[in-house]
Amino acid sequence: MPKDHHDDFATEPVRGLPEALPTGEEILWQGQPAWWQLARESLSFWWVAGYFAFLFAWRTVAGAATQSWVESATAASFFLVLGAIVLALLALVSFVQAKATVYTITNKRVAMRIGAALTMTLNLPFRKLANAELGLRRNGTGTIALELMEDDGARLSYVLTWPHVRPWKMKHTQPALRCIPEAEKVARILAEAAETAVSVPVIETVPAARPVAAE
Structure with a gap:
């Protein structure tokens, strides 16, 4: 490996986890999002592409009233260029998000290392x-999608955990x-x-009550 290479997650004792697995816990599966599918679903890639295509078509038709179709389409091509730049940025964001993510399923929990920045x-x-x-x-x-116990008291931020959340929940x-x-x-x-x-009973250890001395 080159000396100037830097791995932001080199300090992880186990890939995708902040600490070593406790005794009795084992990894059953690890994976990452498919970046292209993530771009389509979480970043609405094709909706954005359609929006800029609509702007191009609308500007072309509107300009054709005073210009030739070629001149009007040439002037409207600005929207195609802008759209291509935006779509490239969306694809880049999706790719970085996917590569920075590791989902882990063990025999005791689900762990999600998420977030690029x-x-x-x-x-x-x-x-x-x-x-x-x-x-x-x-x-x-x-x-x-994982639904949490409502009486657990834990609340996750939709903004901080996006796009690794169920949409609109x-x-x-x-x-x-x-x-x-x-x-x-x-x-x-x-x-x-x-x-x-869940079928394994949980046995909690609590301090034994002290016997009350007889008066």
Whole structure:
């Protein structure tokens, strides 16, 4: 590796996790969003492309009333150039977001290392999850949204965790494994691990009460 190479996540003891796994915990799956699918879904790539195409067409038709079609289209081509720049930026943002993200499923929790500029790791134990819902696409990619227990008291910021959230669920933010390949397979892994983890009883150790001395 070149000496000038710098890995922002080189300090991670385990890829995608801020600390080493406790005894008895093991990684069942790790993955990242498909960046192109992320651009299409979270950044509305094709809607933005359609918007600039509409501006070009509208300016061309409007200008044709006083100019030739060629002159009008040439003048309106500004919108195509601007649109290409915006779409390139959206693709870049999506690519960087996807490469900076690591989703992890263990036999005890879901962990999400997210954020390109402001990196954070969400640790979501299975016992804190009320439900999980899979949204599957025809190409096999999909999003697994995680509904948190409402009585847990934990509240996630929709803005800080975007785009790794279920869209438009702002009051009760649902973290999500967005645009992951082979989503159906991953959902099965998650379901089996959660079912096994939740069925294991939790034994808490509490200090024994002191006996009351007889008077």
